[in-house]
Amino acid sequence: MPKILSVRAPLDEKEERWVRKMAASRHGPADWILHARMVVRSWDGERVEAIAKELDCSPQTVRRRLHRFDTQGVDGLGDQPRTGRPRRLTTQDDSWIIALARSTPPGKLERYSDGSLDVREEEGEAQWSLNALARAAQEAGIRVKRSQIRRICLREGVRWRRTHSWGDSSDKDFVPKG
Numbered sequence: 001m002p003k004i005l006s007v008r009a010p011l012d013e014k015e016e017r018w019v020r021k022m023a024a025s026r027h028g029p030a031d032w033i034l035h036a037r038m039v040v041r042s043w044d045g046e047r048v049e050a051i052a053k054e055l056d057c058s059p060q061t062v063r064r065r066l067h068r069f070d071t072q073g074v075d076g077l078g079d080q081p082r083t084g085r086p087r088r089l090t091t092q093d094d095s096w097i098i099a100l101a102r103s104t105p106p107g108k109l110e111r112y113s114d115g116s117l118d119v120r121e122e123e124g125e126a127q128w129s130l131n132a133l134a135r136a137a138q139e140a141g142i143r144v145k146r147s148q149i150r151r152i153c154l155r156e157g158v159r160w161r162r163t164h165s166w167g168d169s170s171d172k173d174f175v176p177k178g
Contacts, residue, residue, distance in 0.1 A: 007042040007066040015074060016043075022077070035065050035077040042066055093142050094152050100136055101128055101153055101160045111170070128160045 010016035022028060023036035034055065041051045048066070052059040068076040104110070106124030109117050125132040130146035137144045153160050 005042075005048050005063055005066060006045075007039050008070045010043070011073070018074065019077075029078065031079045032077045035069070038062050038065050039069050039077070089142070089144060089148070089152075093144070094156075096140065096142065097133065097137055097144065097149055097152055098156050098158050101133055101149075101158050105132065130160060133160060 010019065019036050019039055022032055023040040025033055025036075034057075037055060038051055041054070042048075046054075048059050048062045052062045055062070065076075070076075105126060105128050106121035107119055107126040108124075109119050109126070111117055130149055133149050134144060134146045137149065149160070152158075
């Protein structure tokens with residue numbers, strides 16, 4: 001049978017009032033509000049599984065937070081600083097790189113309605129490669145390497161490799177194999 005876990009009783013009336021006020025707050029740090037709600041529900045006699053289900057998190061998270069409040073008190077409600085290096089690229093940079101990978105390369109031949117072919121940029125890349133995307137991003141002022149572009153594209157499910165232009169046919173009677 002699992003051990004029933006509940007948080008310690010409030011040290012004084014001031015601590016209880018502050019935690020309940022934070023739990024009911026709509027304006028404040030989201031992590032503090034969520035963790036205060038966990039503590040208040042535990043004070044009200046709810047079990048860990050019920051708290052986790054109602055707050056849409058795992059029971060282990062609730063256990064950790066209740067234990068942390070037991071040891072650190074009110075200061076244990078906030079998140080600790082994260083380790084590791086902070087992100088250098090913003091989400092706006094990521095979005096720009098994804099939009100670039102989905103766009104038509106500058107050196108790709110384009111067929112117009114009158115049947116003529118033209119290219120936007122004679123010296124541009126005909127197909128996007130990681131090197132070409134990195135070069136275009138650096139020209140736009142985003143300091144990024146090809147490995148980062150690869151990770152961004154894989155994470156977002158964006159293909160930077162296209163089928164080769166010589167693999168497509170403009171013939172109306174062409175039927176691909178398979």
